Amino acid sequence: MDQQEIIEGLKPVCLCKNVKKRVFLKYIAEGKTTLEELRAATGAGSGPCGGKRCTPKILALLEEKGFGTGA
Numbered sequence: 698m699d700q701q702e703i704i705e706g707l708k709p710v711c712l713c714k715n716v717k718k719r720v721f722l723k724y725i726a727e728g729k730t731t732l733e734e735l736r737a738a739t740g741a742g743s744g745p746c747g748g749k750r751c752t753p754k755i756l757a758l759l760e761e762k763g764f765g766t767g768a
């Protein structure tokens with residue numbers, strides 16, 4: 698893992714719950730490859746914004762990792 702990847706991993710995805718990108722990457726690597734599974738594992742989407750801010754970012758991350766919905 699290079700420095701850029703470390704910095705990237707520290708970026709917050711879910712601001713309400715303060716869940717960083719590396720947490721999502723860890724769960725994706727463990728086989729949680731749907732929005733629902735990632736939300737359940739991290740608590741993302743259950744903050745005051747109701748997932749309005751983080752849902753598009755989670756979907757983009759899944760897409761980037763090859764688990765997009767194709768939508």
Ligand code: FES
Nearest residue numbers: 711712713744751
């Ligand atoms: S940013 Fe994730 S629930 Fe608000």
